Amino acid sequence: MTTRLPGPLAESLLAEARRDGIGKYVVGALITDEDGRVLLLRRRPDDFLGGLWELPSGGVDPGERLVDALCREVLEETGLTVTGVTGHAGSFDYASRSGLRTRQFTFAVTVGATGPVALTEHDDSIWADRGDLPAVSDETRALLAG
Secondary structure, three states: OOOOOOHHHHHHHHHHHHHOOOOEEEEEEEEEOOOOOEEEEEEOOOOOOOOOEEOOEEEOOOOOOHHHHHHHHHHHHHOOOEEEEEEEEEEEEEEOOOOOEEEEEEEEEEEOOOOOOOOOOEEEEEEEOOOOOOOEOHHHHHHHHO
16 A cells, blocks of 8 residues: 555645635545444544544645645544555535635545554544444535545
């Protein structure tokens, strides 16, 4: 497996976001276990959108490649190591805490092991069946349904 994104895909996603006036980029990871369940993390109650469940995700630093941000964020938030990127699962836009128009690029990934999950920024994690999701955003729900 490779943790590289095809250059044309990353360039195309970023070019489209720039054309759309997106001010901030976020990457999300769609990680599934051997039973097809998806890893979700719960935001701390005192955080922006506290209590909401989400995919492991985080901001892309200036000059950082999408795949590098993806691997870094998964490791930082879960302790899991990305071993492969298997595709672009979808993107959605939202307003960040600072009000910036933000686009989350979500990629299906494989990890070396699905546990243990070591949380640093969230207060809980679950492996959820796509047909029985906890409180997730409408955007995440649509992405997981597709």
